[in-house]
Amino acid sequence: MHPRTLKRLAAAAAVLAAVLAVLVIRERSAAPSPPLLANAASVGKLFIQRPGDAAATILVREPGGWRLKAPFEYPADGEAVQKLLDAVSKASASDVLSSDPEKHASFQVNESSAIRFKAFSLPTDAEPALDILAGIRGADFDAFFYRGPASADVREARGLGRYELDKESGEWADRLLCAIEPPLVRFIELRTKSGALTLTRKDALWLLNGSALSTAAVAGKVEPLLAALARLQADKVAPEKGFDPLLMRGLADPELRLKVRHAPQAGSPDSAVKTTAIDFGPKAPDFVHYARAAGTGDVVFRLSAWRLDPFKLKPSDFR
Secondary structure (H helix, E strand, O other), rough: OOOHHHHHHHHHHHHHHHHHHHHHHHHHHOOOOOOOOOOOEEEEEEEEOOOOOOOOEEEEEEEEEEEEEEOOOOOEEEHHHHHHHHHHHHEEEEEOOEEEEHHHHHHOOOOOOOEEEEEEEEEEEOOOEEEEEEEEEOOOOEEEEEEOOOOEEEEEEEEEHHHOOOOOOOHHEEOEEEEOOHHHHEEEEEOOOEEEEEEEEEEEEEOOOOOOOOOHHHHHHHHHHHHHOOOOEEEEEEEEOOOHHHHHHHHHHOOOOEEEEEEEOOOOOOOOOOEEEEEEEEOOOOOEEEEEEOOOOOOEEEHHHHHHHHOOHHHHOOO
């Protein structure tokens, strides 16, 4: 492309950005804006369709909590869904900034470029209480331009970032692999292809393969391991069906097998002890590990490689 053409495009983009900023600043001097959704607490179903995704993400509130219903079914991350609903309940809508359909592309509120977001109040078979096409970021980080699918009017949503909607379906799933309070852990086994080590709690001591550890070794190695077990959360969840066969082969011959025996609560008898077992595949080229956990169904968890650092131990590390 000719340099003169590039300069003209850059100038046009700068003018458009200035116009958008003026519109927003001018509108913000007006009366307080109405809420984006008046009663977010009554929402029982969410629909999120990102541009380029083959299927929409559908989340439904059930008696036991939020559940991901599509594109695959799995318990949802209730905290993440509630955080989104809290943001929606506090978000406000500006007055109309533009009613010109020819400007929709500039605001990225066309159906091909926007995120379609629908919120259904209970009962969820009714028409959506909120149905918008979320476009580009607005004047602030937690703002974006939007319009209704059947309307040409473009407004700005404030107090809700587009990034809060722009998540893969697996990021809405329950990504928690384990959450074990440190005092409840009684036994840990870390098994790799080169061998295994066991850590056993005996009264106030920790034993490595049957031998008592020093206070320094416990503080330097065991306590970081316990802290990681207190909340080990993946970045994403995906169904095994259709998953990369090469990565699945890595999980069939895991790099690390983790087994933890723990009490459900303080003072529980030995007969009540539970076992958490997780297999981690080798590090992938994009610096992540994939994992499977017993009792979580036919899903695969994706974790950043650094999350496994506390588990990569060998007996010599405790000297």
